[in-house]
Ligand SMILES: O=c1ccn([C@@H]2O[C@H](COP(=O)(O)OP(=O)(O)O[C@H]3O[C@H](CO)[C@@H](O)[C@H](O)[C@H]3O)[C@@H](O)[C@H]2O)c(=O)[nH]1
C-alpha cells in the first residue's frame with residue numbers, strides 16, 4: 001500500500017461506522033478493515049449495526065451531567081440528613097441475604113454426621129484389630145477400601161456442615177439504582193456494565209440454532225441496554241456462525257421488542273414457543289395473541305433460514321468459485337500463470353457481498369483459511385447504544401408489531417474469532433475466553449462479565465439483576481464471582497445418566513457457599529473483571545450483612561497478615577491488591593511482556609497486559625472508589641472508532657496465548673483440560689469469596705448430553721480436570737494461600753474423587769472373586785451386617801435432611817449413587833490413568849467437545865437420542881463387571897443347590913452382594929441395551945467372551961486339583 005493511498009483510505013475510513021466493516025489481523029499480519037456492503041437481494045445481508053442510528057453525546061453534555069451528579073452528592077453531605085432520612089432508608093434495603101435454615105435441621109444434620117463418624121471409627125478400629133486369619137488377602141483388600149471410603153466421605157461431608165441458602169431482592173436493586181435519589185437524581189440506570197461472553201467452537205457439534213437462541217436471550221435480557229455488551233467467540237472461525245449471527249440480529253429486532261412489550265419468559269424463542277402451558281396466561285395486552293402469531297411465523301422462517309445456511313453458503317461459494325475459475329481461464333495473465341491459483345480459487349468460501357471470508361473455508365486444507373490457521377476477526381454487529389431509550393412506532397409495513405412505547409434498542413454485539421496458527425497452543429476454551437477478556441477490555445471494559453456456553457441461554461430475564469444483588473450489596477466487593485447452577489432442558493424424566501448432577505450442584509456447591517463460595521463450573525457465572533486480572537479483594541474495614549461479621553474479621557486478619565508482603569511485592573490501589581507473588585517479576589511489580597513481541601509487526605507490540613491494568617487502575621483512582629468500586633467502570637457512551645477496534649484485533653493475535661502471563665496468573669487458567677475449577681480456585685486462594693445463586697426460577701438453562709457415550713466422555717473430561725488439579729505443582733491444593741481450611745478440604749475432595757475408581761472397582765469384583773476362592777469365611781459376618789445396617793440408616797437420615805435444605809430427593813440420591821459407581825469404573829479410572837500419563841510421561845490429553853443436541857422437531861421422539869450407543873473403550877469395564885457378577889450369581893445358586901460341601905451354601909450371601917453391585921449398573925445396562933437394541937454386536941461379543949473365561953475359571957477351581965492349588969493362593 002502506498003503512503004498516499006493509506007492517507008486517503010484513512011480519511012475514507014473515518015467516515016464509516018465500525019459496523020460496516022470486518023476487522024482482521026494477527027501476529028505478523030497487517031491489521032485490515034474490510035468494508036462490507038449491504039446485499040439487498042440476499043436475505044443474509046451483512047450490514048446490521050447501522051439500521052439503528054445512535055446519537056452522539058457530546059463531551060460537554062456528558063461532562064455537565066457528571067458535574068451535576070457530583071455536586072448533588074456533595075450537597076448531600078453538608079445538608080441536613082433528616083430531610084433525606086426516608087430516602088436513605090429506602091435505598092439501604094438489603095439486596096441479598098442468607099436464608100436461615102431451621103436450627104433443628106442444622107443441628108440434627110451435624111449430630112448425625114458426628115454419629116456416623118464415631119460409628120465408622122469404631123468399626124474400622126474393630127476390623128483393624130480383628131484380622132480374618134483365614135483369608136488375609138481378602139481382609140487386607142476390604143480394609144483398604146473401607147479406609148478410603150471413610151476418608152473420602154469425610155472430605156465430602158465436612159464442608160457440608162456449613163451449608164447455606166441465599167435470597168435476593170431485585171426490587172430493592174431497582175430502588176437503589178434506578179429510582180431518583182441523591183446520587184442519581186434523574187433515576188437513570190445506574191447499574192454497572194455487564195459483558196456477556198459466549199463461546200462456540202464447532203457449528204457441526206454445536207448447532208447454529210442453539211447458539212442463535214442463546215444470543216437472542218442475551219439481547220432480550222432485562223438489563224439497561226446501554227450497560228450491556230455481548231461477545232461471541234467463534235473458535236471455528238466459520239462463516240456459518242458469522243452469517244447466522246447476522247441473521248440473528250435481524251430477528252432480534254422483532255424478538256427483543258416483543259419480549260419487552262409483553263414480558264415474555266423465557267426469552268429464547270425456541271424454549272418459549274415450545275412451552276406447553278397456556279400462553280395467554282398473565283398477558284394483559286389485547287394485541288398479544290396477534291403479536292405472538294406474527295413473531296412465531298417470523299421465527300419459523302428464521303429457523304428455516306438458519307438451517308439452510310450451510311446449503312446457502314455452499315451454493316454461493318460454488319457459484320463464485322466457478323465464476324472466478326472461468327475468469328482465470330479467459331484471462332490467465334491477470335490471474336497469474338500457474339495453475340495453483342485456480343485450485344486456490346475453486347476452494348474459497350465467499351461472503352454474500354462477493355468477497356472472501358477471512359476465516360476458515362469449508363473445503364479444508366487451505367493455508368490461512370483452515371481450522372487452526374487463520375487471521376483474527378472482529379466484527380461489531382451492533383454498536384453500543386445511547387443511554388436514552390428509543391421508542392418504536394405503530395404497526396406498519398416495515399414494523400411487524402406495534403412498538404410505540406417499547407424500547408427497541410439492542411445492546412452492543414460483537415463477533416470475534418481469535419487468530420489461530422499451527423504450532424501454537426490455543427488453550428481451548430480458556431484461550432477463547434481470555435481473548436474475549438482482552439478484546440472487551442478495549443472495546444467496552446465492563447466491570448462484570450457473564451460467561452455462557454453456546455448452549456446455555458438466559459432462562460430468567462432477571463438473572464443478571466439477581467447476580468448484581470450480590471455484587472452490589474454491602475460486602476459485595478469481596479465477591480469475585482456469582483455462580484449459578486447449571487440447569488438443563490430435555491433431560492429424560494428418569495434422568496438415566498444423572499445429568500442433573502444434583503449431588504454436586506445442589507448439595508456440594510451450596511455447602512461450599514457456606515465457606516468461601518462455590519467453585520467455578522465453567523458457565524452461568526458472573527465475574528468481577530478485576531478478580532480475573534489477578535487482583536486481591538478490597539481491604540474492607542467493617543462488614544455486616546451479607547456474610548456476617550464473624551467471618552469478616554477472620555478475613556481481615558488474614559489480609560492484614562498479607563499486607564506486609566504486598567507492600568514489598570505488589571501494587572495496591574484502592575484496597576485492591578495486584579498480586580506479584582512470583583519471584584521472577586517481583587522486583588518491578590510489573591507484568592512481563594509477551595515473549596515474541598520484539599519482532600512482531602502487528603499493533604500487538606504496543607498493547608501489553610500492563611496497559612490494560614494501567615487503564616483499570618487509573619479508572620479506579622479517578623473515581624476515587626466512592627464506596628462502590630464495582631460500578632466505577634462503564635460501557636463507552638460513544639461509538640467505537642477504527643483505532644479502538646484495530647487495537648482489539650491485535651490482542652486476539654495468537655502470541656498472547658503463548659504468553660506466560662495470560663492463563664498463568666491472569667484470566668482463565670491454562671494447562672488444564674477443563675479450565676473452570678482451577679480458575680475459581682486461584683481466586684479463592686487470593687482471598688476472594690464467591691456466591692452461589694440458586695433462584696426459584698432457573699436463571700439459565702442448557703443442554704446436556706443425553707446419550708451414554710457422550711455422557712461418559714463428558715464425565716471423563718471433568719474427572720481429568722480434577723486429577724490434573726491433584727497433580728498440578730503450581731496450584732497444589734496444599735498450597736498456603738488465603739483460603740479457608742474447610743474450603744481447601746472441599747477443593748481437595750474435588751481433586752481426589754477420581755481415585756475412588758480403584759476401590760470401587762475392587763469392590764465390584766470382590767463378591768465374584770470371593771465366591772470362586774471359597775475363602776469367604778463368615779467369621780465377621782454378623783459384625784459386617786450389623787454395621788452396614790446401622791450405617792445405611794444413618795446415611796439415609798442424612799440424605800433425608802439434605803432434602804430439607806437442597807432440592808435433592810431420595811430418588812435423585814439413588815441415581816447419583818448408581819452414576820457414581822458407573823463413572824468410577826469407566827470415566828474416573830480412565831481419568832486417573834490419563835492424569836498419571838500426563839504427570840509422569842507428559843502425554844498430552846486432547847479435548848473432546850461435547851456434542852449438543854439440536855432441538856427436537858414437534859412430533860419427534862424427544863428422547864430418541866437417549867438410547868443411541870456409540871462404542872467407546874470406557875464401556876469395557878462396566879460390561880465386564882456386569883457379566884462377572886451375573887455369572888457369580890448363577891454359580892452361587894448352582895453351588896448352594898448342588899454342592900456336596902454344606903458350608904458352601906453360606907456363599908449364597910455373596911450373591912446378594914453381586915446383586916447389589918448389579919443394581920448400580922442398571923442405568924448403564926438400560927442405556928446399552930436400550931429400546932432399539934441397535935449396536936449390540938460388540939456388547940454381545942464382549943460379554944460372551946467374558947462369560948466363557950469366567951466359566952472355565954470356575955470349572956477349573958471346582959475341580960479337586962484346582963481347589964487344592966487354590967488353598968495356597970494369595971491375592972497379589
Ligand atoms: O476449543 C474450544 C473448546 C470449547 N469451547 C467452548 O467451551 C464450551 C464448553 O464446552 P463443552 O465441550 O460443551 O463442555 P461441557 O462438558 O458441555 O461443559 C461443561 O464443562 C466444561 C469443562 O469443565 C466447562 O468449560 C463448561 O462451561 C461446562 O458447561 C462450549 O461453549 C464450547 O464452544 C471453545 O470455545 N473452544
Ligand SMILES: [Mn+2]
Nearest residue numbers: 453455703850
Ligand atoms: Mn455443555
